[in-house]
Every structure is written in structure tokens, then in C-alpha cells.
Amino acid sequence: MIVSDDKNWVMSMSFYTEDSLKAELHERGWRLTPQREIILDIFQNLAAGKHLSAEDLYELLKSEGHDISLSTIYRTVKLMARMGILRELELAEDHKHYEINQPYHHHHHLICVRCNQTIEFKNESVLKIGDKTSKKEGYHLLDCQLTIHAVCPSCQRSILPVS
Amino acid sequence: MIVSDDKNWVMSMSFYTEDSLKAELHERGWRLTPQREIILDIFQNLAAGKHLSAEDLYELLKSEGHDISLSTIYRTVKLMARMGILRELELAEDHKHYEINQPYHHHHHLICVRCNQTIEFKNESVLKIGDKTSKKEGYHLLDCQLTIHAVCPSCQRSILPVS
């Protein structure tokens, strides 16, 4: 476990080192593999707000000389999302994106349902609502995302066909 | 267009009748077909908080004697989501769910990442944040959803394998 401060859980997320990741994995009887370290490293060094699909990650790793199989990538990002290390984003495309889950860069998405253009925005209240709600139900919060579906200014002006 | 009260867009959603749906479709050069009417009818008469997958909808329609093809169902729910009539939900399963988009029943989801148990909750502030944010960017709001990923009390007690 990284840190445990129930009064201010926000501080308890993120900043995984090799050691803290190892500890958290071992707590559950799991192992720290080179693949998991490398993948975590990629996400921790990704520019703020940048997110990757499984395929993106696969290509990026390959370009850096790491030959990690696609199945391992899918399993690892899912595992890390379930641990709260990564956020699983459902943006406009038909596949998931992942990014590191750090409160400092915590943000949300405003998506145009017609052209898929996406704007990131921050809002401090959202995290508070998520915190309050999960506490109330006895859940341990990992991540909360506000996703807004809307029509962007440019698409409001044009009449598009259905598909 | 149903209603247009920019100061309080919340009142502008929902309560589609055959006529208002027709008008909104025609506005864009689209048509009102029996299939679209029937599907809208299903969603409008669904119990509050209930949501359907495309497959669910297909089966439900069939059980009521309506033989609407799966492709039409997929196309129609997508169309209605893009019009703001339906909300497209990304819950725990690997397929989308749809429900009518009515402010009165507007709610959000708290999902356990381990067992997928999902709790619905309401929060008035979320809609306000969505409204404010989309206005600020000049977007026309259709829907906003707060999705909380967390670990439920029961799963906090058990140590589960990765997959």
C-alpha cells in the first residue's frame, strides 16, 4: 500500500516507485516483472494529459526496443487500472485509453459526439463528489471521471448525415 | 427542436413525442420510421434507472412481436445518443448500455472494478458542472456522466487473483 490517509485520500494515489509497486503487488501474492516495471515507467514519464491505447503502448514499447506482447499489455493495463495506478478512459474512439492516475493532473473530458473532438478540463468539485460518494457507500475510491457529451461549436453550424 | 431555453437547458431535454421526434429528425433531413418510433417508445416506458444493451433491446423487441434487425438497432441507438435523446453508458461489461436521457432521473454510477457491482447515485452539482463547462467552451450539452471506479466493501476484504 502506498500511503493510507483516509482523511485525505487524494494524497494517497500516485508516485509509484519500483519498490512501492512491488510492495503493493506482493501484498496480493503477485509478482513484479520487468514488463510491469517498464510499462509503469512509460506511463509515469508520459506528458501530462497524454493517454495511450493498448496498441499505442505496444508500438511505443517496440520503438524503444522492448518487445512486450500485446496480451501482456492488455493484462497489465487492466491490472493497473484495477489497482488504481492507471485511469481507464472511454473517449470517443471504440477502444480504451490509459493514463497515469495522479490527483495533481486529475482532469475530465468534454467530447463532441459528432466530430469526436475532445477537450480536457479540470474541476476540483468532481473529485470531492467522488470521494464523498464512495465513502458513503463504503467503497475505496480509485478514480472518478466526469464525461460530458456535447456538440462543439463547429458541428452546431453544420448539418451532418447520420453515418 | 423540443424546447429551447438557454438559461435552463435542463428543461429542454426529454419528453419526446412522435411529433417532436419527427420535427427534430426532419430538421436535419432525416426520416421518422416505424422502427425509430418503436425504439423510442421502449426507452420512454422503461422503468427509471433501467438500461438496455443493443442485444437486450433486440430481444425485448422480438418478445413484443417487433422484428427489428440488429443493425437497425445499433444504428438507431447511436443516432439517438448523438441527438441527446439517449445516454450511452459505459458500465463494467464490455458493451454499451442505453437509457433515456431525462434530467429528472439524471444519475451517475459507482462501479466496483473487481466484481462490477454498480450503484446508481444522484448529485445535483454534476449537471451544473457539465452545463457550466460546456457553455464556457461553446458546446451544446447533451449529457454528462460521473463514473466512479472503486473497490466495494466486500471486495476490499477478499484477495482475488489477477484474472
Place this chain on the structure above:
DNA sequence: CCCTAATTCAGACTTATTCTCAATAAGGCT
């Protein structure tokens, strides 16, 4: 250093969703 069980890899497989195209029908026009 050994042993057990978790993990990886490659590729087959599953399944939600989209695409294609011929047939149908909505709705504007006369």
C-alpha cells in the same frame, strides 16, 4: 539453488459493432 505458482508469449478465438449493398419506403412535390 530448488520448487511452486504466477506470468509471459503467440496465436487462435470470441464477440460487440460496423459495413455493404440490394430492396424498401418516407416524405416532398405535383
Place this chain on the structure above:
DNA sequence: AGCCTTATTGAGAATAAGTCTGAATTAGGG
């Protein structure tokens, strides 16, 4: 009421994200 254009439907093929399988590997405890 009938015609014409073009959106829409239906059936099934196609696509692609993600999962599963089983043999080989390896992390980490003893």
C-alpha cells in the same frame, strides 16, 4: 393519389478490441 428521390432497413459479411489457451519461462519464497 401517384411519382421520385434518397434515407433507411435487413441480412450477412467484415472488422477489430480484447480475451483465452497451453506450453515455456521466471519471480521470489524457503
